[in-house]
Amino acid sequence: MSIIVGIDVGGSTTKIVGFDGKKLLSPQLVKANDPTASLYGAFGKFTSDNGIALSNIEKVMVTGVGSDFIGDNIYGIETVHVNEFIANGRGGLYLSKINEAVIASLGTGTAYVYANSETGEYAHLGGTGVGGGTLVGLANKMLGIRSAQHVAELAIGGDLDNIDLHISDITQNDISPTLSGNATASNFGKVSEFATKEDIALGLVNMVYETVAMLGIFSARMKGIKDIILIGNLSVLPQAESIFERLQKMFDINITIPENSAYGTVIGAALEGLEN
Secondary structure: OOEEEEEEEOOOEEEEEEEEOOEEEEEEEEEOOOHHHHHHHHHHHHHHHOOOOHHHEEEEEEEOHHHHHOOOEEOOEEEEEOOHHHHHHHHHHHHHOOOEEEEEEEOOOEEEEEEEOOOOEEEEEEEEOOOHHHHHHHHHHHHOOOOHHHHHHHHOOOOHHHOOEEHHHHOOOOOOOOOOOOOEEEOOOOOOOOOOHHHHHHHHHHHHHHHHHHHHHHHHHHHOOOEEEEEOHHHHOOOHHHHHHHHHHHHOOEEEOOOOHHHHHHHHHHHHHHHO
């Protein structure tokens, strides 16, 4: 047994996966107030749950904003730092089984990477400060909610007609072949006095997702491709599938949320060790 372990260290959350040969071991997530404590907690839980001895681990690949706190070995095991954008690209393509795409990593903000497994190109295209941090920050002020998951749960009962201004609200004419009447003209541009907390929650989720999608669409068009892969914690909220499906039909683009999308970056980090 020779296992490659990948670890994505955030400020308070650490994700960990392993590859036993080409077999992906179940990803795990651990939360802690300190990135170093979070990493070692995740490492211990992962090895214990999977019955892995330290002697069977060949290499540890670390990435993420908190990885700067980690040295070049964990428990005496060689530890390699992986560029987060390369990890995003590798992980997104692996999970989606697509060879070329724009990978959108939906975290606190959102980063975009062009990834091509055939040429080995993984290029950071840019990003936006709109992401999970935006959703939680606005929800905290507007709704008194500090969790993206809780916002999404509340949003299930929401109605965007009480929040967003749509094309059909301002004109009966077709603006362009790609814009239907239900396309958003202005997020929160028609907030009704009767808008409920559920409506506001859905408006926030929709605004973040539409911003993320449009920047991804612009990036894909710039590269002359039609595939966008979504990874990261924010990609798994219950509204994601329906909102992105609507947008991909409207703009003739392919938006994929693969299984295990929340673990795309850490899987990509482990793959960097497996393939190189």
